Amino acid sequence: MAAENILIVDDDKNILVVLGLRLEAEGYRVAAASSPEDALRMVKDGVFDLALIDLKLSEKETGIDLMEKMHQIAPEIPVIILTAYGTIDTAVEAMKRGAYSYLTKPFDRRELILQIKNGLEKSSLSREIRRLKALVDERYGFENIIGKSKKMIEVMKQAAKAAETDSSVCIHGESGTGKELIAKSIHLLSSRKDKPFVAVNCAAIPEGLLEGEMFGYEKGAFTGAIKNRRGYFSQAHGGTIFLDEVSEMPESMQVKLLRILQERQFYPLGGEKPVDVDVRILTATNKDLNDEVKNNRFREDLFYRIYVIPISLPPLRERKEDLPLLVDHFINKFEGKFKKKVKGISPSALNKLLSYAWPGNVRELENAIEYAMAMTTKELIGDDLILQAKTVEEKLKPLKDAKNEFEKKYVSDILAMTGGNVSKAAELAGKYRGDFYDLIKKHDLNPTDFKVAK
Numbered sequence: 484m485a486a487e488n489i490l491i492v493d494d495d496k497n498i499l500v501v502l503g504l505r506l507e508a509e510g511y512r513v514a515a516a517s518s519p520e521d522a523l524r525m526v527k528d529g530v531f532d533l534a535l536i537d538l539k540l541s542e543k544e545t546g547i548d549l550m551e552k553m554h555q556i557a558p559e560i561p562v563i564i565l566t567a568y569g570t571i572d573t574a575v576e577a578m579k580r581g582a583y584s585y586l587t588k589p590f591d592r593r594e595l596i597l598q599i600k601n602g603l604e605k606s607s608l609s610r611e612i613r614r615l616k617a618l619v620d621e622r623y624g625f626e627n628i629i630g631k632s633k634k635m636i637e638v639m640k641q642a643a644k645a646a647e648t649d650s651s652v653c654i655h656g657e658s659g660t661g662k663e664l665i666a667k668s669i670h671l672l673s674s675r676k677d678k679p680f681v682a683v684n685c686a687a688i689p690e691g692l693l694e695g696e697m698f699g700y701e702k703g704a705f706t707g708a709i710k711n712r713r714g715y716f717s718q719a720h721g722g723t724i725f726l727d728e729v730s731e732m733p734e735s736m737q738v739k740l741l742r743i744l745q746e747r748q749f750y751p752l753g754g755e756k757p758v759d760v761d762v763r764i765l766t767a768t769n770k771d772l773n774d775e776v777k778n779n780r781f782r783e784d785l786f787y788r789i790y791v792i793p794i795s796l797p798p799l800r801e802r803k804e805d806l807p808l809l810v811d812h813f814i815n816k817f818e819g820k821f822k823k824k825v826k827g828i829s830p831s832a833l834n835k836l837l838s839y840a841w842p843g844n845v846r847e848l849e850n851a852i853e854y855a856m857a858m859t860t861k862e863l864i865g866d867d868l869i870l871q872a873k874t875v876e877e878k879l880k881p882l883k884d885a886k887n888e889f890e891k892k893y894v895s896d897i898l899a900m901t902g903g904n905v906s907k908a909a910e911l912a913g914k915y916r917g918d919f920y921d922l923i924k925k926h927d928l929n930p931t932d933f934k935v936a937k
Contacts, residue, residue: 656796704753
């Protein structure tokens with residue numbers, strides 16, 4: 484059963500009793516206040532995970548006013564405003580001033596419990612983000628990673644835990660998802676943070692040059708070797724070497740990498756004495772290494788050496804709630820370059836971003852925003868946003884499957900646009916809240932997954 488503390492504030496004592504009984508039946512601990520003064524005193528003296536506040540408390544003070552005073556004491560408490568005056572203007576004003584959500588009296592019991600549950604999950608997620616931010620402030624590492632979605636928070640938690648060990652980490656993700664950023668973060672959060680971080684793209688170096696680049700060479704090792712050269716492993720001594728696209732490494736190099744992992748030493752080209760090396764190896768790939776092993780394209784013994792801690796990066800299409808954050812980040816990034824002041828992106832352009840599949844992931848989004856910033860002459864990016872057209876014709880699907888797929892995507896996109904606020908999403912969709920909840924349940928969606936934590 485839940486054990487969270489919920490504060491109810493309403494000048495109608497009957498409402499306090501009814502709400503208290505409902506919430507206690509759900510397993511919550513409930514405290515009630517019939518005046519703003521009592522509510523503030525209780526917040527000062529206790530710890531609450533969520534507050535339900537009536538909009539019309541007295542002639543002198545509204546529930547929104549009380550919420551703002553409450554947030555001066557405890558900024559992280561999610562507040563749900565209860566109102567019999569459920570106008571859109573009132574709801575917008577409440578949320579602009581810091582409310583998590585609002586409910587219109589008389590409210591549906593199912594909706595009340597769902598809003599409370601989502602608010603508590605948001606509160607829990609916010610605490611986790613604060614913990615991670617504290618870690619960042621102390622040891623750095625995540626400052627370049629933009630994302631507050633549940634999936635990205637989970638990735639950062641895994642990275643933080645991996646950083647506490649010296650084990651090999653394999654980061655899997657599509658091209659453009661930011662695998663090197665995660666690798667750098669692991670390095671910066673580790674005990675090796677003051678030593679070198681050396682990144683190597685295994686697919687970008689011709690096979691004939693790879694060994695010399697990796698391990699270095701002695702003078703005279705081959706034609707053109709006019710002096711000794713330190714390879715990437717020597718450069719990374721004491722620190723971390725990041726092998727991107729490790730699945731593209733030829734088998735001859737896979738054998739040598741296995742030797743380093745086993746013996747912690749290597750021979751430079753033309754060298755007769757082994758060189759001891761102390762490096763942590765991080766790898767990344769956009770392929771399924773299990774399949775590569777099964778198809779004899781990657782050594783099984785090496786796989787088990789580098790795949791100790793796997794971290795999977797979600798593609799952008801699976802964390803669209805991060806899109807507004809990423810867009811703001813890239814707009815700020817390119818303002819200086821183009822010497823323009825752009826306030827943001829139009830709703831229609833944002834909708835276009837949310838509807839797009841992003842095959843190139845965050846890198847493609849960055850390019851799209853850079854192009855739009857270069858072209859725009861307005862304060863908001865709109866028609867300047869150009870996305871790559873789909874080039875692959877999809878196989879025709881049965882009508883029922885196509886309808887379900889469209890419906891799920893539509894509901895997901897509208898939840899992403901509203902930050903998981905079901906009431907606002909239902910309003911935009913032109914549906915009753917109860918009907919919209921049925922759609923959410925039908926497609927096994929969770930509104931909390933679309934919330935952008937603050």
